[in-house]
Amino acid sequence: xxxxxxxxxxxxxxxxxxxxxxxxxxxxxxxxxxxxxxxxxxxxxxxxxxxxxxxxxxxxxxxxxxxxxxxxxxxxxxxxxxxxxxxxxxxxxxxxxxxxxxxxxxxxxxxxxxxxxxxxxxxxxxxxxxxxxxxxxxxxxxxxxxxxxxxxxxxxxxxxxxxxxxxxxxxxxxxxxxxxxxxxxx
Ligand SMILES: [Zn+2]
Numbered sequence: 001x002x003x004x005x006x007x008x009x010x011x012x013x014x015x016x017x018x019x020x021x022x023x024x025x026x027x028x029x030x031x032x033x034x035x036x037x038x039x040x041x042x043x044x045x046x047x048x049x050x051x052x053x054x055x056x057x058x059x060x061x062x063x064x065x066x067x068x069x070x071x072x073x074x075x076x077x078x079x080x081x082x083x084x085x086x087x088x089x090x091x092x093x094x095x096x097x098x099x100x101x102x103x104x105x106x107x108x109x110x111x112x113x114x115x116x117x118x119x120x121x122x123x124x125x126x127x128x129x130x131x132x133x134x135x136x137x138x139x140x141x142x143x144x145x146x147x148x149x150x151x152x153x154x155x156x157x158x159x160x161x162x163x164x165x166x167x168x169x170x171x172x173x174x175x176x177x178x179x180x181x182x183x184x185x186x
Pocket of ligand 1: 019
């Protein structure tokens, strides 16, 4: 298999042969690094600045029925930005002419919002870890430490049988995009 990237379809595509829902395609046409892309993402190591690139589309439904008909998708790349995924190369080509500023702004807003979400998650995790560590470093007989506001804020973690486990569980990914991250842990 080797290293590949994944392009996620949003919305998912339906296989024209068998009707199976296909939510992603794996590809090695970029600079593979196990990255996950959606329309609106800049492609790292795109072999072209702007244009159309073909990739085989694997359908698990067709594979199960041993239907070997080869299907493809075409990526539209505009200044290394993935602006669309199409079943037809001429549609993908046409897409390059229709990218407008409002769309670019939407992509930008989406990435900024995602960055904020990650920032908040990291800050919370870091803060709780720091407080737990500081609590554990304090003298066991230090009665005042319970009253410290920082420790009061993480009292549920401190009161658990396994504080670190409680902290990890408190910081589980919430947003749907991270479900794979959660299931991998289980
Ligand atoms: Zn199929």
